[in-house]
Amino acid sequence: xxxxLDAYGYWPYENxxxxxxxxxxxxxxxxxxxxxxxxxxPPQNPQRKPWPTPHPSVPGFSIRDYGNRVGHQRQMxxxxxxxxxxxxxxxxxxxxxxxxxxEMCRERDxxxxxxxxxxxxxxxxxxxxxxxxxxxxxxxxxxxxxxxxCAGYLAPALSHSERTLDLFAEVGQEMFGERAGLYTCxxxxxxxxxxIQLRSGRRFVSVPYSLEMNDxxxxxxxxxxxxxxxxxxxxxxxxxxxxxxxxxxxxxIPTHNYQISCPHRIKAFEEALxxxxxxxxxxxxxxxxxxxHYLEQHYDQALADxxxxxxGTQHHADRG
Numbered sequence: 001x002x003x004x005l006d007a008y009g010y011w012p013y014e015n016x017x018x019x020x021x022x023x024x025x026x027x028x029x030x031x032x033x034x035x036x037x038x039x040x041x042p043p044q045n046p047q048r049k050p051w052p053t054p055h056p057s058v059p060g061f062s063i064r065d066y067g068n069r070v071g072h073q074r075q076m077x078x079x080x081x082x083x084x085x086x087x088x089x090x091x092x093x094x095x096x097x098x099x100x101x102x103e104m105c106r107e108r109d110x111x112x113x114x115x116x117x118x119x120x121x122x123x124x125x126x127x128x129x130x131x132x133x134x135x136x137x138x139x140x141x142x143x144x145x146x147x148x149x150c151a152g153y154l155a156p157a158l159s160h161s162e163r164t165l166d167l168f169a170e171v172g173q174e175m176f177g178e179r180a181g182l183y184t185c186x187x188x189x190x191x192x193x194x195x196i197q198l199r200s201g202r203r204f205v206s207v208p209y210s211l212e213m214n215d216x217x218x219x220x221x222x223x224x225x226x227x228x229x230x231x232x233x234x235x236x237x238x239x240x241x242x243x244x245x246x247x248x249x250x251x252x253i254p255t256h257n258y259q260i261s262c263p264h265r266i267k268a269f270e271e272a273l274x275x276x277x278x279x280x281x282x283x284x285x286x287x288x289x290x291x292x293h294y295l296e297q298h299y300d301q302a303l304a305d306x307x308x309x310x311x312g313t314q315h316h317a318d319r320g
Contacts, residue, residue, distance in 0.1 A: 012309075013191070016247065017298065018246070019249075021248040023283060025281050026281050027251050028251070028285050029251050029276055029283065030287055031086055031252070033079075033089070035105075035257060036089075036256070037064075037068075037091040037093045037118055038050070038060065038091075041055045041056040042055075045121070045125060050122075066258055068094070071259075075257050075266075076104065078269065078270050079273075083284060085109055085284075088110055089115040089254070090115050091116060091156070095145040106146055111148070111151070111287060113150055113154065113287060114138040114168075116155060117141075132170075135153070135164075139176075140175070149176035151291060153168040153181075153185065154209065168184065169181040169198050182288070183287060185206075185209035186206075186209075191208055192247070193290065195306070205295055207252075207291050208250040208251075211254075213232065213251075215255050216256050226267070233275075
């Protein structure tokens with residue numbers, strides 16, 4: 001995807017302008033619960049099968065239904081316990097299917113950002129007009145059900161196109177001005193926020209969202225045991241915390257309520273939250289708060305540093 005790669009260039013981690021977080025924190029820590037809705041028998045996409053088994057996939061659907069019926073309550077109680085407001089990567093169809101979940105999150109002032117409409121309907125094969133309409137629908141649905149202007153985007157099932165970043169920023173700005181369309185979670189290329197170049201020239205940022213710490217990757221793909229996942233989370237935090245003494249870093253734990261919240265796994269997550277939030281110089285934030293702080297305090301300095309390293313000219317290609 002040449003156009004996506006043109007959205008940012010090579011910018012070495014070492015000797016970047018210093019990032020400072022509120023309160024002098026070393027690490028900006030956020031939890032991104034993916035609260036998703038999967039269709040039992042979704043429409044077919046020629047580029048990707050929604051279920052690895054024949055349709056209807058009752059086991060696949062029902063474990064995700066378990067997440068919304070049981071797992072969400074269990075995870076929410078833990079986040080409440082440690083004072084963490086979730087930043088929800090939301091399949092926005094959930095607003096109609098399970099409005100009670102949306103209301104519980106609203107009561108806690110959690111952030112809602114778009115993860116598409118269903119996690120069984122992909123961006124692959126869409127025209128630009130179709131993808132724009134999907135993004136517009138998701139932003140409008142979030143606002144109608146929560147009152148929030150959607151700031152962030154993670155493509156449904158990570159099925160982004162070469163136009164996704166541009167379209168999300170454009171549609172967000174058209175609908176809600178500078179309150180919406182501020183950041184992406186679809187790039188997994190850094191441990192700090194980074195400026196992203198769009199065809200519109202709008203200010204836009206990538207906020208770190210870790211696939212390595214994502215519970216679905218850990219449990220379903222890499223087959224890691226819960227006690228080892230706890231060790232991974234602690235080691236991940238310890239490194240970012242050490243480096244954050246020089247310049248602020250970001251740690252994200254992306255979760256799924258049908259993974260992290262199973263009875264045999266939840267204790268590992270609880271101990272990780274206790275460990276991370278037990279450090280006083282950690283900013284427990286939301287994705288929007290991290291993006292907004294960076295855009296206001298560090299974005300311009302970052303662009304100047306990038307341009308300086310490129311010999312005084314912007315490193316990005318012209319994407320107009």
